[in-house]
Amino acid sequence: EVQLVESGGGLVKPGGSLRLSCAASGFTFSNAWMSWVRQAPGKGLEWVGRVKSQADGGTTDFAAPVKGRFTISRDDSKKTLYLQMNSLKTEDTAVYYCTTEMGYCTTTSCYTYFDYWGQGTLVTVSS
Amino acid sequence: QSVLTQPPSVSAAPGQKVTISCSGSSSNIGNTYVSWYQQLPGTAPKLLIYENNRRPSRIPDRFSGSKSGTSATLGITGLQTGDEADYYCGTWDTSLSADVFGGGTKLTVL
Numbered sequence: 229e230v231q232l233v234e235s236g237g238g239l240v241k242p243g244g245s246l247r248l249s250c251a252a253s254g255f256t257f258s259n260a261w262m263s264w265v266r267q268a269p270g271k272g273l274e275w276v277g278r279v280k281s282q283a284d285g286g287t288t289d290f291a292a293p294v295k296g297r298f299t300i301s302r303d304d305s306k307k308t309l310y311l312q313m314n315s316l317k318t319e320d321t322a323v324y325y326c327t328t329e330m331g332y333c334t335t336t337s338c339y340t341y342f343d344y345w346g347q348g349t350l351v352t353v354s355s
Numbered sequence: 356q357s358v359l360t361q362p363p364s365v366s367a368a369p370g371q372k373v374t375i376s377c378s379g380s381s382s383n384i385g386n387t388y389v390s391w392y393q394q395l396p397g398t399a400p401k402l403l404i405y406e407n408n409r410r411p412s413r414i415p416d417r418f419s420g421s422k423s424g425t426s427a428t429l430g431i432t433g434l435q436t437g438d439e440a441d442y443y444c445g446t447w448d449t450s451l452s453a454d455v456f457g458g459g460t461k462l463t464v465l
Contacts, residue, residue, distance in 0.1 A: 272457070273392070273400065273456040275445075291453050342390070343402055345400055348399055
């Protein structure tokens, strides 16, 4: 059974930093592309970013609102995904979900979808 | 303002059929696959449909998907009260170089 368990959420002041973790089990983590998707209170889903498998280069992609402030990394030996969030803003307040991302990308587009989701961890940015 | 447009809400009676639309453009839906997600109240989203019309084996065949041009549709037949949830479409946008979602549609089973 696939399990994704996020941790590390909490209350942080604007301008602060926080690191989220996602512990994976039940599948071959090293082969998987992994993404973070967030949901602000009462709002819809918003993709945050992804990290590809090492076999596919281990590269990362980010949504415009977080580019330059957030980084994603993975430790395949620990089967764990990380989201490092710096220079946090109040608009980053959301539940952050860890997901597996299936599919592939070409030079012109991506053909991907989010297969399994964790239960989410709440990040609140407030003074 | 979401890149993909969904109706805010739809409703239907138990046992009936409902469809949820998702409208995009040539830089997203018209260019790649669409997926659909169900979010029951207080829970994480769950994949319902991928690659426009394919269902994971864990999803019942009451759920179906289709795509035409720059629009996609989720269909649910034999509605049950347990289907009350928010439904989201998702795809990749080549102009934004990002995964994008619709704003979500709240399904009420009357």
